[in-house]
Amino acid sequence: MDQSKLQQHYSQQYNTELEEVRTAVLRMGGLVEQQLERALSALQHGDSSQGEVVVANDYQVNALDVDIDDRCTTIIARRQPTASDLRLVMTVIKTTADLERIGDEAKRVARMAIRLSASDHGRSLFLQLEHLGDQVREMLHGVLDAYARMDVDQAIKVAHQDKRVDAEYENVLRQAITYMMEDPRSIPLILDVIWSARALERIGDRCCNISEYVIYFVKGKDVRHTSLDQMEKEVNA
């Protein structure tokens, strides 16, 4: 997507407003990325102080969400956007909603990290969780890059990655079940691990959603609730 598409209005002010709202989304994305990174690092190193930072910073994500929604409402009310502008505004509104949820999931992971930092059990399960976390982080980064460049190919790549994340999630679950059967005393701890894995898996799904919005903005086609193959067909059509 070339930048010039956003700069075709006679009103310079309108262009700036649209560009600003997009930058604000990416700023929020950067913050969410940092939150997720910190939560994962807290989980990895058993560092509860970092987890507390994540929990404490969640309000910033929420504040940005409210702020961006507010700006979008103003744009719709004052400019009555049409065509690609309207698609941009719709995309922004939906993306912020997903990003806010990703922030919440990161907070959940951080909470688990604080709780898990006290114990030493189930280290090998953590390793699996790390893998899952790395995949999800990569997805989030990739989808935000796709959003910044409005790059459809990258968006599809992210959608593909979600399959791997799902497989990894299955792995964690299977291993967790084995652990619980071996030693019932570990069940409370393993449950926390499962909740973290679940949160990470959900983040992957939300990244997929965002990649669908990117496709919607660039191609004008709604590819939600379709299979991957269908999505690719639609995009290449």
Place this chain on the structure above:
Amino acid sequence: MPSSWSHEVWRLVTILAICLVLGLLQDRVLVYLLLGTSAGLGWYLYNLYRLHKWLAHPRSRDVPLEPGVWGDLYYLVLRMQAHNQARKRKLRDLLAQFRASAEALPDAAVALSNEWEIRWFNEAAVNLLNLRPGQDIGSPILNLFRSPDLSTYLEAGQFGRDLEINAPGNLELKLSVRVIPYGEHQWLLLAQDITERYRLERVRKDFVANVSHELRTPLTVLSGFIENLRHDDTAPECVQRWERPLALMDQQAERMRHIVEDLLLLAQLEGAESRPSQTRVDVAALAQTVVTDAGNCRPEGHAALHLEIGTDRQLLGEPGQLHSAFSNLVVNAVNYTPETGDITVKWYECGEGACFEVEDTGEGIAAEHLSRLTERFYRVDTGRSRKRGGTGLGLAIVKHVLQHHDAELEIVSQPGSGSRFICRFPGHRCIQPKQGQAANPQSG
């Protein structure tokens, strides 16, 4: 050019003269003159048309060869074009050279506009910052390099210090980012790969922390047994004979314990985030405690200690860290001031913020030592300070604590006239006490 102009003028004059003669012969002067001027005008119009056509399509090589002014005009335009082309080529070569040298830089370089939009970047930026050549030109850098730290850094506009952050999308890669203004409202962002440096620094910190920790246990065992030996009632003879060595061993073990503790504290300070918990610290009360403790640690006599509290402002910070910093300053002063001297501890407002100051009338420090005082184990006079039981880490601890609180340490001293250690805390760290718990300004 005069020759071509005279040529032109002569041609016009000749035509008009012929017309005039013909007109006189046929007695129709005006008609012939009109015909002559019309022909001249037509000729000029035709030439103008050809020139216009040629300029509009300069690629057509067929330059009309004309004598006189028109030919000259074609020639001049051609010369100007050739000149411009040569200059353009020269500039292009220069630009290519500049770009090639910028590409060869190992650090990522990104030229930014006033709105932080990417204007240009080099090859290293593609690898380090994950930018895409061509595509990313014109988009705001914060869209692609989304670290919140970078955006606060750019918005703050204080580019005196470098920013150390992770590369976008790659946690393994540490970057040191610096922004340099150039031209009018243009910025150059340089990012250097400091992964290796970062790793080494970390190894060093871990090493110090681990070694200190490992040393603690054997030391505790040693001091315990030395203590036992010194007070062994079953063999008073032996105790008497070994009294001095045992006392020395005890003293040195104690010193080592202090060093290990200070090293651990330093390692902890270095590892901590530079944003200590935001607790209100009542400096007046803290100073009172520190002064009392410092007096008690030298029961055999010390310089007179005074406390002057000039403000009831409180500090936002970490009480434990501030206590060790202030206590180090005061204990240092007690150690280096003769018993007849004076030590004054002050807490007062200065500028926007507030200052904690320790002033003594001790022997003072020579100028060449001042800049190195806060280095670890740096000693002005090696033999002397060891005797006084210092660890050599006190001022390093003070420096780190102050850094964590955005404060600065200023040392004013001259040999023979005492020293002043001033901790300047910025305004945003100093707050008014809450209503109802205001500390009474006191002095002593």
